[in-house]
Amino acid sequence: MAGKVSTTQCFVDCNKFQRLAGLxxxxxxxxxxxxxxxxxxxxxxxxxxEPLTSDxxxxxxxxxxxxxxxxxxxxxxxxxxxxRENPDVDIDWVDYPWQNxxxxxxxxxxxxxxxxxxNLPSESLPTxxxxxxxxxxxxxxxxxxxxxxxxxxxxxxxxxxxxLWAVPWYAAPEVAxxxxxxLVEAGLTMGDxxxxxxxxxxxxxxxxxxxxxxGFYPIYIEGGxxxxxxxERGVPITxxxxxxxxxxxxxxxxxxxxxxxxxRDELIPRDAVTATHRIPLDQYKTGQLAILTTGPQLxxxxxxxxxxxxxxSEVMPLPRWKGKDQYLVSLFMFGVSARTHHPEExxxxxEFLTNGPNQLEFSKRTITLxxxxxxxxxxxFTTPEDSLRGRMFAVAAEETRKGxxxxxxxxxxxxxxxxxxxxxxxxxxxxxxKEALDDAERRVNEILSR
Amino acid sequence: xxxxxxxxxxxxxxxxxxxxxxxVMGLFQFLPILGAFGxxxxxxxxxxxxxxxxxxxxxxxxxxxxAFWEALKNSVLYLLVVPxxxxxxxxxxLLVEPAIPFMNTFRACYYVPVVTMMVVVAYAxxxxxxxxxxxxxxxxxxxxxxxxxxxxxxxxGLALWTVMTVTVWKGxxxxxxxxxxxxxxxxxxxxxASRIDGANxxxxxxxxxxPMIWPTxxxxxxxxxxxxxxxxxxxxxxxxxxxxxxxxxxEIYTTGFDMSRGAIDFGQACAMGVLLFVVILGxxxxxxxxxxGAYGTT
Numbered sequence: 001m002a003g004k005v006s007t008t009q010c011f012v013d014c015n016k017f018q019r020l021a022g023l024x025x026x027x028x029x030x031x032x033x034x035x036x037x038x039x040x041x042x043x044x045x046x047x048x049x050e051p052l053t054s055d056x057x058x059x060x061x062x063x064x065x066x067x068x069x070x071x072x073x074x075x076x077x078x079x080x081x082x083x084r085e086n087p088d089v090d091i092d093w094v095d096y097p098w099q100n101x102x103x104x105x106x107x108x109x110x111x112x113x114x115x116x117x118x119n120l121p122s123e124s125l126p127t128x129x130x131x132x133x134x135x136x137x138x139x140x141x142x143x144x145x146x147x148x149x150x151x152x153x154x155x156x157x158x159x160x161x162x163x164l165w166a167v168p169w170y171a172a173p174e175v176a177x178x179x180x181x182x183l184v185e186a187g188l189t190m191g192d193x194x195x196x197x198x199x200x201x202x203x204x205x206x207x208x209x210x211x212x213x214x215g216f217y218p219i220y221i222e223g224g225x226x227x228x229x230x231x232e233r234g235v236p237i238t239x240x241x242x243x244x245x246x247x248x249x250x251x252x253x254x255x256x257x258x259x260x261x262x263x264r265d266e267l268i269p270r271d272a273v274t275a276t277h278r279i280p281l282d283q284y285k286t287g288q289l290a291i292l293t294t295g296p297q298l299x300x301x302x303x304x305x306x307x308x309x310x311x312x313s314e315v316m317p318l319p320r321w322k323g324k325d326q327y328l329v330s331l332f333m334f335g336v337s338a339r340t341h342h343p344e345e346x347x348x349x350x351e352f353l354t355n356g357p358n359q360l361e362f363s364k365r366t367i368t369l370x371x372x373x374x375x376x377x378x379x380x381f382t383t384p385e386d387s388l389r390g391r392m393f394a395v396a397a398e399e400t401r402k403g404x405x406x407x408x409x410x411x412x413x414x415x416x417x418x419x420x421x422x423x424x425x426x427x428x429x430x431x432x433x434k435e436a437l438d439d440a441e442r443r444v445n446e447i448l449s450r
Numbered sequence: 451x452x453x454x455x456x457x458x459x460x461x462x463x464x465x466x467x468x469x470x471x472x473x474v475m476g477l478f479q480f481l482p483i484l485g486a487f488g489x490x491x492x493x494x495x496x497x498x499x500x501x502x503x504x505x506x507x508x509x510x511x512x513x514x515x516x517a518f519w520e521a522l523k524n525s526v527l528y529l530l531v532v533p534x535x536x537x538x539x540x541x542x543x544l545l546v547e548p549a550i551p552f553m554n555t556f557r558a559c560y561y562v563p564v565v566t567m568m569v570v571v572a573y574a575x576x577x578x579x580x581x582x583x584x585x586x587x588x589x590x591x592x593x594x595x596x597x598x599x600x601x602x603x604x605x606x607g608l609a610l611w612t613v614m615t616v617t618v619w620k621g622x623x624x625x626x627x628x629x630x631x632x633x634x635x636x637x638x639x640x641x642x643a644s645r646i647d648g649a650n651x652x653x654x655x656x657x658x659x660x661p662m663i664w665p666t667x668x669x670x671x672x673x674x675x676x677x678x679x680x681x682x683x684x685x686x687x688x689x690x691x692x693x694x695x696x697x698x699x700x701e702i703y704t705t706g707f708d709m710s711r712g713a714i715d716f717g718q719a720c721a722m723g724v725l726l727f728v729v730i731l732g733x734x735x736x737x738x739x740x741x742x743g744a745y746g747t748t
Contacts, residue, residue, distance in 0.1 A: 103707045103709065107707075127714075214582075269582050270581040270599070276690065428605075428693065
C-alpha cells in the first residue's frame with residue numbers, strides 16, 4: 001500500500017515538477033521577450049529624431065516656450081522662408097508649455113529626444129552648462145552676428161568661463177499695471193500711485209481701508225524672489241568671486257524687513273506666502289488688485305479675459321527704492337543641444353531667429369523687448385503710439401535700456417531655494433528677519449563652498 | 451495524458467491572454483522600477499560622463515536630510531485620511547444603496563469628483579479656501595463663525611489638513627461604489643435572520659453586514675492608504691509643498707525634476723523612491739495582517 005501510494009505520489013510530484021518546469025521555462029521566455037522588446041524600445045528612444053529627412057535634408061528641431069498656437073502666424077512663415085533660403089535644411093518646431101518647461105526639457109534629454117535649438121531662460125543656463133547638455137558657441141557663431149547683440153546683455157547672460165553658451169532672444173522686463181477704477185473708488189488718482197517702495201505701505205493701507213481691496217501683491221516664494229528684493233536695493237547675493245554670501249548686511253536686512261513687515265502688517269493678501277505669479281494676475285483680472293507687476297506680454301490675458309479691466313488700466317514703471325534706478329530684466333536665449341547632429345545648421349537657425357528684423361517683428365507681436373541694438377533703436381520703441389499698448393512698449397523699452405540680467409550664482413537653484421525657505425519662515429513668523437538672513441547666510445556659504 | 455495536454459493548452463491560452471498586459475506592465479512599470487533601483491546606487495545625470503557607482507551614499511544623504519523626515523512625517527500623517535474615507539464612503543454607500551427613485555442620480559453626483567481631473571479640483575478648492583476672498587471664509591464671516599478669514603492654505607498648522615479634506619472629497623465616490631457592490635452581495639436572508647433573532651439594525655450591521663463586507667473594507671483601506679502615501683497633485687497645486695505640506699512623492703519630484711527648487715538629483719530621488727516603496731510595502735503587509743486578524747478573512 002505504502003509502495004503504491006509512494007508511486008502515485010511520485011507520479012503526481014513528477015507531473016507537478018514537469019508543469020512547474022514548463023511554467024518556469026515560459027516565464028523565462030516571456031522575461032527574455034520583455035527584455036528584448038524593452039531593449040528595442042530603449043534603442044529606438046536613443047536614436048531620437050533622424051538626423052536626415054527621407055529626402056536627405058538636414059533635420060533641425062527648435063524648441064520654444066508656450067508660443068503655440070498663439071504665434072503660429074509668426075513662426076510658420078519664418079520657417080518657410082528659412083527653408084526656402086536653405087533648401088538643404090528641414091526645420092521642425094516643438095513647443096512646450098511654460099508650466100514645468102524645464103522638467104519636460106530635462107525629460108527630453110533623458111529620453112535623448114531633446115531638440116537641437118533650445119529656448120532657455122538665462123538663469124537656467126549654468127545648469128545646462130554644468131550637465132553638458134548644451135554646446136559652447138564661440139566656434140559656431142558668426143562674429144558679425146555676435147557683435148549685433150546688446151553686449152552687456154550678452155556678457156551678463158550668455159558668457160561663462162569665457163565661453164559663449166547661448167545667444168539672447170527677447171527680454172521681458174516687468175511693468176506695473178494700475179487699475180484706475182480702484183483708484184477712483186478709493187478717491188485717488190494716478191498721481192497718488194507710489195513710484196517708490198518707501199511710499200507703498202501707505203498706499204496699500206489707503207486702498208485697503210477705502211475699498212477692501214489690495215493695493216499690491218508681491219510674489220515671495222516663486223523663483224527665490226528674495227534675491228530680487230535684495231538686488232533692487234543694490235545688495236548682491238554673493239561677493240564678486242561668488243565664494244561667500246554677501247547679502248547679510250544692514251541694507252539687506254532693511255530691504256528684507258520691509259517686505260516681511262508688509263506681509264505681517266496684512267497690507268497684502270495673506271495667501272501671498274504660497275502664491276505663484278498667476279494668483280495676482282487672477283486677482284487683477286477680477287478687479288481685486290490695484291497694482292499688478294508683471295511682464296507686459298501678460299496684458300494679453302486680461303485684455304481677452306477682462307476687457308473692462310484692460311480698458312481701465314494704466315501702465316507705469318515698476319516702483320523702485322529712492323535713488324536706485326535699476327531694473328531687472330528676464331532674458332530668454334537660444335542654446336544648441338550637445339546631442340545635435342547639425343551644430344552648424346542649428347547655430348545658423350538660432351542666428352536667423354534672433355536677427356534684428358525678426359526680433360523686432362516678434363517683439364511687436366508679443367510685447368517683449370529685443371536684444372539686438374538695431375531693433376531696440378527702431379522708432380517703434382523710440383516714438384510709440386499713444387495707447388496702453390504703446391505706453392507699455394515705451395515703459396518696457398526704457399526699463400530694458402536701464403535693465404540688467406540677473407547673473408546666476410554658483411549652484412543657483414539651491415541658493416534660491418534657501419532664500420525661498422527663509423523667506424517663508426520669516427513670513428510665517430517662525431524666524432525674525434535677522435534670524436532668517438543669518439540662517440540663509442550660513443546655508444548659502446555651505447552651498448557655495450561645495 | 452489527454453488531460454495533461456488539455457491542461458497545457460489551457461495554460462498556454464492563459465499566458466497568451468496575459469502576455470499583452472505583462473509586456474506593457476513589464477515595459478512601463480517593472481523595467482522602470484528596476485531602473486530606479488539601479489539609479490539609486492548611482493550619481494546619475496542623463497548623458498553625463500561623470501555618472502558613477504556610489505553604493506548606498508544616496509540613501510545616506512536622504513536619511514540625513516531633514517526635509518525627507520519632514521516629508522515622511524507628513525506622508526504618515528496623511529494616512530489619517532484612510533479611516534475618514536472608509537467611514538464616509540461606507541456611510542454614503544449605505545445611503546445610496548437602496549433601490550429607490552432618483553438614487554442613480556445621487557450616486558452619479560457623488561461619483562463626479564472621481565472623474566474630474568485633480569488639477570481642476572485642486573484649483574477650484576484653492577479658490578474656495580482663499581483666505582481673503584474664498585467662498586468658505588466669506589460664509590464663515592457672514593454667519594459669524596469666524597471674525598475674519600482663516601488662512602486655510604497658508605498656515606502651517608492648517609494647510610496639510612485642508613489639503614487632506616480635498617483628497618477625501620475627491621476619493622469618496624470611488625470607494626463608495628466599491629462598498630455599494632459589496633453591500634449588494636450581502637445575502638438578504640442573513641440580515642433578515644438576524645432581525646428575526648432579535649438583533650436591532652445597528653447590531654445587524656455590526657455583526658452581519660460588516661463581517662460580510664470586511665474583504666472590501668480591507669481592500670478600500672489598502673488602496674486608500676497607498677494613494678495617501680503617494681499623494682502629489684493636491685500638494686503641488688494647492689500649496690506647492692510649502693507651509694509644511696511637503697510629502698514623500700512631492701519631495702521625490704522636487705529632488706529629481708524641479709530645477710527651480712535646487713540641483714536635480716536623479717540618484718537621490720530614486721533612493722527616496724525606493725524608501726517610499728519600502729514604506730508602502732511594509733505598511734501594506736502590516737495592514738493586511740492586522741485586518742485579516744479582525745475577522746479571519748480578507
